[in-house]
Amino acid sequence: HAITAATHYEWDMAETIAKLASELGVKEIISLEGVGSGEESEGSRVFYYSSNEKNAKSFEKAGIEALKEGIIIGVTGTRGKSTTCFLIFKFLEMFFRACYQKERRHVFLGGNIRASVLDFMDNVRPRDVVILELSSFQLDDLTHDSWSNEDTKRKSPHIAVLTNILRDHLNWHGNMQGYMAAKSVIFKYQKHDDLLFANGSDKVVKKMIIQATSRIKCPRLAKRFQDIVDTNLGLHYRSSVALAIGVGTHFG
Secondary structure, three states: OOOOOOOOOHHHHHHHHHHHHHHHOOOOOOOOOOOOOOOOOOOOOOEEOOOOHHHHHHHHHOOOEEOOOOEEEEEEOOOOHHHHHHHHHHHHHHHHHHHOOOOOOOEEEEEOOOOOHHHOHHHOOOOOEEEEEOOHHHHHHOOOOOOOOHHHHOOOOOEEEEOOOOOOOHHHHOOHHHHHHHHHHHHHOOOOOOEEEEOOOOHHHHHHHHHOOOEEEOOOOOHHHHHHHHHHOOHHHHHHHHHHHHHHHHHO
């Protein structure tokens, strides 16, 4: 992956990636959209993620850093992604501050929400939580590769959140089926012990999640919160708040 948003570094990064590709004998280079850092640095940095021990050793031998992974919450949908991400972040931030102060457990927010994962990647520890807003383009990229065994190589977030599905980006995905297929990657490669929080009041979402093999939860906003949300945010934010509360409740 070539990941950068800093200007004037594009060709340096491209040359670095090309050199590594030659040394490692890679078959394909994938550009990951939407997570580049706007921060300028003295040089380019390259990270790897691999579930293959042999490949991991090759990366380490080439001097490439491992991509650290905490508990990942992936959020997608046509509308309400950013709001849902921000609410989950705030709920967990307050909860961790109150209950995990001694353990210094942290929560991070990044992805398509304009906050670069690269800016906090080095600080993520195994029990930390990383909330990622994921677009249909980013999710679709995960399906375009040359891995021979996709079930063991590809991954969906441990906790997936699906807000709603409306007609959008059809010029890119071709049709509604292509768009839905891209969005479904958020849960497609989840395991049985993973979690999918979905907006059960959305008819398209309800149809899509039938394919999920993970544990499905469709939280609804309690009546005692409805007037508060309607007054301060708006009626259409009920599902976002319900999903955020559902995820927050899972942690405590």
